[in-house]
Amino acid sequence: MNADQPTLVGGDSERQTKTKKKIKILIGNSAQNTQQKLQTFEAQALGFADQLFRVALRLCRDRAKAEDLVQETYLQSWRSFHRFELGTNLRAWLYKIMFNVHYSNQRKDRLHLVPVEETIAETLAYDPPTPQRLTEAEVLAALERLPRDFQIPIVLSDVEELSYREIADVMEIPIGTVMSRLHRGRKILRTELVNYARESGYKVSNMAKRGE
Amino acid sequence: MECRNFKELLDSYLCQELAVETNHQLLNHAEHCPPCRAEMASRRNMREALRRACSQDRLSEEACDRLRARLRAEVSASESLIGRRQRWTSLFDLRFAIPITVTAAVLIVAAVVMLPFLKSQTTPAQLFELSEALLSEAASDHHKCAPKFIQATRAAVMPSTVEPTYVGLEKVAASGAEGLRLHAAHVCAPDGRRFAHLVYTRDGALISLLVTERDKRALKIGNLPSADVSLAGLQEANLKNLSLGAFQTPKHVILVVSDLPTAENHKLAQTLASPVVEHIRKLDGQSVAALPQYRFDDGLTVLIASLRKGER
Ligand SMILES: [Zn+2]
Numbered sequence: 001m002n003a004d005q006p007t008l009v010g011g012d013s014e015r016q017t018k019t020k021k022k023i024k025i026l027i028g029n030s031a032q033n034t035q036q037k038l039q040t041f042e043a044q045a046l047g048f049a050d051q052l053f054r055v056a057l058r059l060c061r062d063r064a065k066a067e068d069l070v071q072e073t074y075l076q077s078w079r080s081f082h083r084f085e086l087g088t089n090l091r092a093w094l095y096k097i098m099f100n101v102h103y104s105n106q107r108k109d110r111l112h113l114v115p116v117e118e119t120i121a122e123t124l125a126y127d128p129p130t131p132q133r134l135t136e137a138e139v140l141a142a143l144e145r146l147p148r149d150f151q152i153p154i155v156l157s158d159v160e161e162l163s164y165r166e167i168a169d170v171m172e173i174p175i176g177t178v179m180s181r182l183h184r185g186r187k188i189l190r191t192e193l194v195n196y197a198r199e200s201g202y203k204v205s206n207m208a209k210r211g212e
Numbered sequence: 213m214e215c216r217n218f219k220e221l222l223d224s225y226l227c228q229e230l231a232v233e234t235n236h237q238l239l240n241h242a243e244h245c246p247p248c249r250a251e252m253a254s255r256r257n258m259r260e261a262l263r264r265a266c267s268q269d270r271l272s273e274e275a276c277d278r279l280r281a282r283l284r285a286e287v288s289a290s291e292s293l294i295g296r297r298q299r300w301t302s303l304f305d306l307r308f309a310i311p312i313t314v315t316a317a318v319l320i321v322a323a324v325v326m327l328p329f330l331k332s333q334t335t336p337a338q339l340f341e342l343s344e345a346l347l348s349e350a351a352s353d354h355h356k357c358a359p360k361f362i363q364a365t366r367a368a369v370m371p372s373t374v375e376p377t378y379v380g381l382e383k384v385a386a387s388g389a390e391g392l393r394l395h396a397a398h399v400c401a402p403d404g405r406r407f408a409h410l411v412y413t414r415d416g417a418l419i420s421l422l423v424t425e426r427d428k429r430a431l432k433i434g435n436l437p438s439a440d441v442s443l444a445g446l447q448e449a450n451l452k453n454l455s456l457g458a459f460q461t462p463k464h465v466i467l468v469v470s471d472l473p474t475a476e477n478h479k480l481a482q483t484l485a486s487p488v489v490e491h492i493r494k495l496d497g498q499s500v501a502a503l504p505q506y507r508f509d510d511g512l513t514v515l516i517a518s519l520r521k522g523e524r
């Protein structure tokens with residue numbers, strides 16, 4: 001017999017018994033189903049671990065921290081899995097939780113995102129033609145050089161294939177901001193790659209605009 | 213459309229964020245403007261390079277194991293809490309035994325009475341409904357692969373090295389493809405799932421006929437239903453401005469994907485897919501039956517044949 005039972009049973013009024021009955025039925029269900037629910041959760045959600053990790057790496061810029069972030073994200077989402085509506089986009093939901101966790105970690109660490117340098121992209125007078133040949137390493141290097149506020153929407157859009165609306169939800173910024181960051185970020189990325197291609201002597205499809 | 217507009221809209225096109233009409237205008241422009249066509253190819257190529265580069269980062273096995281272990285620890289912690297609470301609530305068992313039994317009995321009787329009704333409402337849709345994963349993979353294949361071939365001039369022939377079911381697919385489809393121009397016939401797998409892919413155009417609209425294996429992941433309920441697959445009619449869905457129509461055979465799913473409006477895609481799906489469906493049903497070992505259709509509405513619009521037994 002458990003020592004804390006008498007205190008729990010004591011002070012029993014009719015109203016209390018009613019609530020207890022309700023609790024019992026609920027608990028009976030969850031005890032049976034928890035294991036099953038975990039299996040469902042694992043089957044549906046763990047498949048996205050690599051994708052979450054890729055974005056976490058961009059957010060944290062450190063493997064160990066990114067692993068922690070992914071782990072924290074899964075624990076949080078397991079705790080609120082009952083609130084997830086089946087049929088909605090599980091992956092976007094997981095990303096949203098990850099950004100939430102990340103934002104609140106940042107507040108804890110008293111770290112702040114460096115504000116976007118709004119002027120960078122304005123100086124890009126023309127949209128350079130994209131080099132026809134480029135390696136994965138070049139693209140990755142150009143991406144790494146982008147400010148994080150540009151980098152993350154690009155990864156969410158081009159790599160993870162989230163819609164603009166989903167990116168706005170996940171990052172908690174207006175969709176207009178998502179679109180302008182994507183637009184400018186991609187321009188910067190292309191300019192970097194064109195410069196790189198020019199330096200290494202690749203043929204750029206539109207050399208006429210070189211003087212710009 | 214001017215070249216400047218084309219370049220402004222191109223990234224959003226590649227992200228499938230544009231309206232159908234704008235997609236049309238863009239593809240039309242690309243068809244007639246070689247520099248813009250080249251730019252489209254370059255940007256697509258850049259996106260793919262970026263995706264490949266970023267996909268190399270993966271969560272380590274150890275980190276994955278740690279994650280599973282922590283989830284399990286969390287569950288067993290909450291279960292022991294529940295266990296403790298259950299022990300004290302068991303004191304009330306006797307008092308509630310009778311009302312609970314009565315309630316349960318009433319519920320069981322109600323369920324038995326409702327069962328035939330519920331069954332006839334849900335069975336066909338549940339058995340044959342295709343998974344969202346499959347539909348989005350098909351839409352994504354159409355979007356990523358088909359536009360590359362708008363300019364193809366060589367005669368499109370399915371290579372003889374592909375799965376036997378897919379060899380000569382373009383010839384089988386020809387009788388249903390009147391008024392369409394064939395641009396490509398191949399097998400591709402941009403997102404991992406293998407599709408036999410025929411690319412067509414009609415008045416600037418881009419159309420894909422896709423055939424893929426009807427595996428567990430292709431169906432919403434996961435397990436392959438044992439029911440007669442000829443009962444499944446045309447299923448339709450709209451994803452990201454694309455219209456999809458799908459037929460099933462015992463071992464395959466045949467999809468028609470286009471940027472046409474739903475009603476036009478519906479008509480096209482029936483004419484274009486029917487010789488292919490018939491052909492593959494024979495190969496899969498089942499004859500075709502002409503069947504009535506009825507409608508379900510739960511997010512996807514599903515048109516599906518009714519259970520013949522239920523009707524008689
Ligand atoms: Zn042009």
Ligand SMILES: [Zn+2]
Nearest residue numbers: 357358400409
């Ligand atoms: Zn293809």
